[in-house]
Amino acid sequence: MSCLCCCVGVCRYPLGMSGGQIQDEDISASSQWSETTAARYGRLDFEEGDGAWCPEMSVEPDNVKEFLQIDLRSLHFITLVGTQGRHAGGMGNEFAQMYKIKYSRDGSRWISWRNRQGKQVIEGNRNAYDIVLKDLEPPIIARFVRFMPVTDHSMNVCMRVELYGCEWLDGLVSYNAPVGEQMTLPTYPVYLNDSVYDGAIIYRCVMTEGLGQLTDGVCGLDDFALSHVYNVWPGYDYVGWNNESFPSEYVEIMFEFDRIRNFTTMKVHCNNMFSWHVKTFRQVVCYFRSESDWEATPLTFSPVMDEKNPSARFVTVNLANHMASAIKCQFYFADAWMLFSEITFQSGTETISGLIWLIQGRTSSYVHILSASLKSVSACFLEENPTHKVDDSNTRILIGCLVAIIFILVAIIVIILWRQVWQKMLEKVSSSLKKCTVQYDTDTSPCMLSYGVKFCVPAATSTSASKSTTTTVVQDGVPHYAEADIVNLQGVTGSNTYAIPAVTMDLLSGKDVAVEEFPRKLLTFKEKLGEGQFGEVHLCEAEGMQEFMNKEFLFDISEDQPVLVAVKMLRSDANKNARNDFLKEIKIMSRLKDPNIIRLLAVCIYSDPLCMITEYMENGDLNQFLSRHEPEGQLALLSNAPTVSFNNLCYMATQIASGMKYLSSLNFVHRDLATRNCLVGKNYTIKIADFGMSRNLYSGDYYRIQGRAVLPIRWMSWESILLGKFTTASDVWAFGVTLWEILNFCKEQPYSQLTDEQVIENTGEFFRDQKRQIYLPQPVLCPDSLYKIMLSCWRRNTKERPSFQEIHRALLEIQP
Incomplete structure (x- = not known):
């Protein structure tokens, strides 16, 4: 098509x-x-x-x-x-x-x-x-x-x-162009903007990385002030520019395609109402890029100008079979205005593109596909004159082409079958998460420690000798993930948010809990926020909380009003280990005093069920908050959606970095940093929490083993997934992913195009470090300076990742 x-x-x-x-x-x-x-x-x-x-x-x-x-x-x-x-x-x-x-x-x-x-x-x-x-x-x-x-x-x-x-056989994936302008007629204004463009608009003047009205299949009418579409404004069908805005006398549009193609023609639908100083372009100069560099010699085409017929028309530009994956065209003005409504491309690869899709979609239909491809190629050779009798020379050409295509198809089939074998191998690896004995190579096989089970992702073959060990792994029934020298506290919500090095825990063990007992009768339960293996988290109102508060806490409400709090409650049937962990968690939480960390306010430990009362922010978690908002811009105005400015996004990210800087100074490792674990208060105040894993809303963010959500693999560093190693450097990795979420307004999950198994496979590429690993892409709203911070967080070598002090400083410098 x-x-x-x-x-x-x-x-x-x-x-x-x-x-x-x-x-x-x-x-x-x-x-x-x-x-x-x-x-x-x-x-x-x-x-x-x-x-x-x-x-x-x-x-x-x-x-x-x-x-x-x-x-x-x-x-x-x-x-x-x-x-x-x-x-x-x-x-x-x-x-x-x-x-x-x-x-x-x-x-x-x-x-x-x-x-x-x-x-x-x-x-x-x-x-x-x-x-x-x-x-x-x-x-x-x-x-x-x-x-x-x-x-x-x-x-x-x-x-x-x-x-x-x-x-979509054009293969066009995006075009970059100047934004359309407004024309003022004697009776009313005509808006010639690209109103359905789905990319970004930079500084309100350049459209980038999207498609819009130039590819929507609707051609403009002869009278550009009218429209095919009902209930829209005059000029809706066209994107137009005035020559006074372009000192160079041309409009440059760059077209990006899905792959290198052999281009034959470009068709541009133009308006030609010369009575209103609108004409087709007088000349177009096109540059072609096949690999990374643009060809030095452009193609120039000048259409025949028509000042007699004001009808809109297609202008066909012969692209002379140039091979390219991108085309940059400079359209020169012939009058004051130039208006386009549709641009399409024809290439010599269109015949077999549908064929490749069919092969990828169903490998069991090869015979039917081959037959169909032969018919389609034959039709192409006869397309110009279907009644013409093919001579011997054409027959030889046809046979040669068919033989070449058959060889290409066979190669594609072999590749697809090989990929299917690899997929089955990966599925077998994932299905091995049961009680088992695993042999792994300490030098060449990256392994994953989860739910008490270590398993390995296939690694590249190594000729170097290495010491091999055999480890007997017994499932202990407790979901956990941490390196050996870290104390595992199984939190009430099923997560162990702050992993504490054993030496730090020893230092804390001798101190008393610095929080007061709170009367249970003053708690009013409003909503269950989530639950875990050992307890529940509830949203509550606490009356008279100000009397139990440390003087450093300030609430923006009067003393006789209840305070919104989160209450972690241990189940009465929890075992002894869970109860001890709960008391240790209280001790740790009582030591955390930072404006960007959720604070422990009070406890209820004199009787069962044991409770810890923490801050809660009125705007909920950052993931839900941002997903309900849109970036400032034209689309937000059209949809009347609430907006968050780029400056406020940076401000929130800076607060998260500040909170993590504080935790890292105490040698605390969060291990589940994500927008779901950040709470939002008034004026975009952010505090880091740990409720995310306990909420069914986010169960899809955790890798499931035997039906239980355990690992937030899309936020985890490669060494955490493969080696079970959790450090401040792995928190830095998670911060990079969290920053990526923020700049995407939490509209999609990290690596949303990959399955959980493919995410794990990608961490194997980080381990092998053969430059085949996949990074999260730069968000549309993200400037290069912020994306560089993200990429630095995802460096393979943990020692090369920045500290939270460095990240915090860099974010402060970026803020306007």
């Missing part, structure tokens, strides 16, 4: 959820009720399993953490979506009344879909069986698509879905 303005109407084919072309392994989800409501059952009009995909927990208002994800294996132009609930022959009645869509072209940057009026929420189903189809206006270009159910009250939801569209 080369989108030439008619594609929105005709590009509406089902992409394979209901037809089975999309394979089970390409359908995933954030969670599932049970095996029979897994992601693979979320196919439209299918009744297999229990009839649909259903997330593990009921969906809460403002919580869009649950999602059903589809990997289309290649870029597609998606114009329509269909949804359905769970009927299951009358046994089910769950459906999504509303939902949102997120999409990604590369699996790393996720974009929230908005309609042409800026709204994200799509109306869904009203019953469990009817199929509801919704046009995507604007359509999206993506490989990955997520359906995210939304409710206005807590409810169980289930979904079956389908995507409609066709493959």
Whole structure:
């Protein structure tokens, strides 16, 4: 498909959820009720399993953490979506009344879909069986698509879905261009901005890393002040620029593609209302980049100017079969204004791109694919004149091409089969997390210590001799992760937030607890925040807390008002070890006195159940806080969403670094630093806490072993995962991930494009250090200076990572 303005109407084919072309392994989800409501059952009009995909927990208002994800294996132009609930022959009645869509072209940057009026929420189903189809206006270009159910009250939801569209054979993944401008006509202004651009807008003047109206499949009318789309402003169909804003007399647009392609033509749909000083471009100069460097000699093309016919038209630019992965074009003004509504590319690789996708999607259909490819190639050779009789020379060329393609396909098949074997090996490694004896090489095999079990990720073969040991591992039934010289305190929430070196614990053991007993009757329970193996965490109101407070605490409320607090409560049936750990945790928490660390206010230990009362911040945790906000900018204005400025993001990150600087000065290791474990108060005040692991909301952030959430692997350093080593340097790694979350407004999980097993496999690449490891990408809002801090946190060598003192100082320098 080369989108030439008619594609929105005709590009509406089902992409394979209901037809089975999309394979089970390409359908995933954030969670599932049970095996029979897994992601693979979320196919439209299918009744297999229990009839649909259903997330593990009921969906809460403002919580869009649950999602059903589809990997289309290649870029597609998606114009329509269909949804359905769970009927299951009358046994089910769950459906999504509303939902949102997120999409990604590369699996790393996720974009929230908005309609042409800026709204994200799509109306869904009203019953469990009817199929509801919704046009995507604007359509999206993506490989990955997520359906995210939304409710206005807590409810169980289930979904079956389908995507409609066709493959995006242009291969264009982004274009960078100046923002469109406003033209003032005698009667009204005309806004020629790219209103659906899904990338970033830098300094309100440059659009980057996105796609928008130039690729939405809608061509502008002859009269640019009118529009194909209803209820929009004049000029909506076009992106336009005035020559007075460009002293160089040209507008430069750079196009990035998914791979190196052999380009034949570029078609630019231009307005030509010369009576209003609007004309097509008089010349275009295009530069091509195939690898890392731009070609020195550009291509120049000058179209025939037309001052008789004011109709909009496509101008076709011959790209002369240049090989490139990026094209930079300079369009020169022919008059005061230049208006484009659509730009498309044609390349010689379009014929077999769909073929490769089919091979990757289903390796069991090779014969059918080969047959189809031969037909498609034959059709290409005969496309210009299908009635022409092919002569002998053409026949020889055709046979040669077919033989070459067959060899390419065989190579692709071999690669795919090899990858499948590797995947099965990795699954076997993950499934070995049971009571076992593991032989591992101390020099070459990276190993992971978790839940009392050590297992190894396959390492590169080494010819060097190394000492091999055999370790018998016995599962002890207690989830823990720490290096040997650290005291393990199993917290009430199931996490051991502050890991204390044994020598430091000895120093603390002789001191009394510096907090007072609080009367239980003055606590009013409001909400359960979470629970763990040994206890629960509740949000409470405490009356008269000011009388029990240290003078250094200041509350922004009067003395007769209750104080919002978090209460960690030990279960009455907890064992002796858990009780001792609870008392030790109280002792440790009582020593922590820093404005950016949650403080222990009081305790209830004279009778059961044992309780510790800590601060709680009225705006909840940072993850939820940021996910409800948007960055300042045009999109936030259109959606009326609350915003957080970049300066305030830096301010919050600086406070986290300050709190961690304090902990590291005491030789305390947090081991679970993330936005879910940071609380937000008034005026963007941040305090580090440890409630995240206990909340079902964040169970997907922890690697599950035998059904239990244990390891936050997406935030953990490679040495913590593979060697079981936790230090301040591993906390620094987690801070880099936390900073990445903040700059992404917590809209996606770190390494969201990777499975848990692939995350572990990636840590093996850090261990081997052969430059194949994957780093989290630079967020759109993140300047280079901040991304450099992140990358420094993720250095392989722990000694090369910055200290929290250095990070804090660097963040202070960045703040305006």
